[in-house]
Amino acid sequence: MAVSTIQSEQANALLEAVRRAARQEQFLEVVPAEEARRRFAAHIDLSPLPAQSVALRAALSRVLAADVIAPVDAPPFDRSNVDGFAVRAADTLGASNGAPRRLRLNPEVIACGVEPGIEVFRARRPRLRPAA
DSSP states (O other): OOHHHHHHHHHHHHHHHHHHHHHHHHOOOOOOOOHOOOHHHTTOSSSSSOOOOOGGOTTOOOOOOOOOOOOOOOOSSSOOSOOEEEEOOOTTOOOOSOOOOOOEEEEEEEEEOOOOOOOOOOOOEEOOOOOO
């Protein structure tokens, strides 16, 4: 019986030690979101880092320290990578899936980099060829 009592007391002491360790009271303090943000912000440094020069192959996932401005436009004309139609905003007023607006096509197909030869008149639209 004495052995059983000692084992029981040891088991109870171990169980109590586990319970104390599991409480982790330092993690149970609940604070308002704004206070949590303030505490977090107090421990981070958001000051800009100094600029570094790195090889292009090492630049992935980095941020530019200054704007890069091309000396020339490439290509030397406005372009889009998709084809479509040019329309006047006024001609699409009130259009929706349930109430589509019908427009007629101009006879001209405009290629990328080519200035249109026909004005987009009311309720007409030119076809736009995709960029090459």
